[in-house]
Amino acid sequence: MSLLILGANSLIAQAAASHFAEAGHEIIFAGRKQDEPEKYANDFAIRYKCRTRAEYIDALDYPSHKKFVEDILAKTPELEYILIVFGYLGTQDKAQTDFTEAHRIIDTNFTGVVSVCELFAAEFESLKKGNIAVISSVAGDRGRQSNYMYGSAKGGLTVYLSGLRNRLFKSGVNVLTIKPGFVNTPMTYGMPLPKPLVASPEKVGKDIYKAMIKRKSVIYTPFYWRWIMFVITSIPEFLFKKLKL
């Protein structure tokens, strides 16, 4: 069977993929920068002796998605797992004054994912098989002033995935929503995060692998974020709006 990763340079995706590779699956790395997917495909082929392939995709180039998906499906009849990890954190302050930034945040995290997801969903629906896993974020559970642009895009994504899961259930296609907390990746590098709450990409990757294999619906990773977010979403709005979060 094959796993397709959209967003090849994600450390989280690579960590998850390492478990698929060890289990003997083919790994297809797709990413935006031409040479990067190839680099990872090479590395995995050597490290895990698995079949690998590199593909090119730009999340924001919507018209190209149809051909991309058709190509992948034609080349990969064994495609079983799709892990979509591309995203863009952006800068909240900048997004408030510069709509281009806000637009890019929303498009990369939401529109781009929807565009690709729908195409694969249609195919999997007719084949009556497949697993689609997408990285959303705990930031999408409630809007906060410090990153509501990113948060709202991820929040939209979470709702989208919930609907998609509902639709595909009867076709036997699983949709997994992944909500990581703070992870030690280039995206968060240099940020002043509370160290004990920062997980390694390896830990998060392993959680994702397990959840995909077990066909879960929604996971928080590490698990305790479910409780943290439960508390955060339980705060009444009249109080929440006064907080500096």
Next chain:
Amino acid sequence: MKFEETELSGFGKYPKAKCKIAQPSGLFDISEILKKNSVIPRGLGRSYGDASLNVKGIVAETALMNRFISFDENKGIVKCEAGVTYKDLLDTFVIRGWFPAVTPGTKYVTMGGAIASDVHGKNHHKVGSISSFVSSFRLLTATGDIIECSRENNSGLFWATVGGMGLTGFILDCEIQLKKITSPYIFNKAIKLGNLDALFEKIEEYSDNYHYSVAWIDVVAKGSSYGRGILLLGNNAEINELPEKLKKRSQLKYIEKKIAVPFEIPFNTLNKLTVSLFNAGIYLTARNTEDFQHYDKYFYPLDFVLDWNHIYSKSGLIQYQLNVPLEKGKEAIDKVLKKVVSYGGGSFLAVIKKMGNQEGILSFPFEGYTLSMDFPVKKGTIEMCQQLDKIVMEYGGRTYLTKDSILDEKTFKHMYSGLWEKWMKIKMKYDPNNKFTSDLGRRIGLCLS
């Protein structure tokens, strides 16, 4: 490019300095950083002192540059990025019958770091250090050029970079020759020796016949047991010499177990009493044995305890490693040990090993004996090490830059006289404006700003 500012140190946790760190993901990022800053590359920070610190510039970690590029299954030649670690090599290639031809005492070392330190292992007397197995590497130099270095091409830069402590440029990737093995086990022979004379005698007698040879020495023992120790010899075990149980295990994927010292122990656990007890304990419980040991236990016993340096509390440790010529080597080491005792210092772990020659200009090894000890940093430790430096210089020896945190420029240039001048010419040719700098480099005069 994002930066993180934090207090940083080497593995010895001494000295510490506030550094600006970046994690470039490749050539493009490094070039960006180099435009405005001076840089020292850093792998996993396993050098002990300040070799990977750079208060006046950027510390560029190779954590994201850890990809295998190619592997020749028949010849055992691996090409990889500089951030690939010994652990990566072992996890990937042992099961396929290939082993690092030279390995340091921890697997948490990157290939870039290994080359920059020209690391040696228990088989240095037989095969030399890692550079003997590096066929080539690509170096990004201060001018932004990528230079392919090997024994044939740009050999000057090649020999200045192996053991060059990261000060000649940024190693992007390298090609390394692995060693063919038929099992992950090592035939291990331990010989208990009651005093220093016996120890040296047996090192001489046995080293030629064994691929791996190192002696643990009890630095604290006095009187007739002064210099007692255990000579540890080994050879890679062939699969057909193994007992059935190990033969079967050789085919399985190895899963390592680990424990951790979760936090810095707030007080110094290492004092004269605990060190004496520990060392006496090792000696008294040891027996003359012959057995087969898994490579992980044989080469990386300390990796079993994650962050073992935490036992040295906040003030850290100094690892002092010297090398003295064969002739009068025993005399020099005898003097050093006596000096250590006179300071009331004991070393938690001390090892002696016979070394061979090495071509890297600033490479630490040359034919002689090396002694390595570690001391908790406390009042008098630095003074003691400086006294040891004097003995080492008197006997024409030197200390290991990768472990160093105390040498001054004058002492360094004395120990490496004739060599640093040669190295400096190459540094000046490729990095005249000192784009590659480190705290170590500034301290011992290898970079001028």
